[in-house]
Amino acid sequence: MVTVTWRPRLIALDIDGTITPVGREDVAPAVRAAIDRAVDHGAHVVLSTGRSLVGTRPIVDDLGLRGTTAICSNGAVWWDTDSRAVVRQVAFDPGPSVERLRALLPDAVFAVEVTGVGNLSLGRFPDGDLWGDVREVTFAELAATPTSRLVVRWVGRTPEELALRVLDVDLPGVTASCDHTEPWLTLSPPGVTKGAALEELRHALGVSEEDTLAIGDGSNDVEMLRWAAHGVAMGQAPVAVQEVADAVTGTILDDGAAAVLDRYFAA
Structure with missing residues (x-):
């Protein structure tokens, strides 16, 4: 019998590619059960995601x-799960970045998040790309709308092409991350990352640095994995993400997140 000598008190979980397949809402039974056990043992489980609210x-x-608290939009939006209210929101001016990227990425489409409602889009996104209500607008209206999250899809290109094109591009006043599965770029307010948000939350909860665990799979999870005392990358995560983690678990298809949680909160 294995004796558990340490259990995390604050657990940060990415959503897409970690507890659900990308863009979907179905959590595998094994992952759901593992999260339930962690909560039953008193762990503070936080969804920390690039998704909008x-x-x-x-x-x-x-x-x-x-x-x-749910940490959304890569840390720019905090949502209290009891009051169901946004308790923190950071926004930025998307105009300069949109103008710069329109010239750099021909055929790209853009969307700014309207928190809790949906998106304003410049161009048409593929069905299922954006959550909530979507309204197409002009460049002027999009650029004039402060937002917590700007997303860009480079239509007809690969994730590798997008990452290469924006590699040395200076986008002042934003934090940017490329998706590794789709030609998708997400821009957040300056200095806003999952890791920075979680550190503030950790202090507010009075949890020690040593009692933190994070699981994720994307480039926007790098700061979160570095933040945690024990950061775990999913098996399908890019090499650059796996390299910053303390450990690598199975893929989303293998219920890798459940395997991690089960070490500390076994049935």
């Missing part, structure tokens, strides 16, 4: 997470 709420409700 609209895309995050169904996962929170499906898992029945209460008494916690």
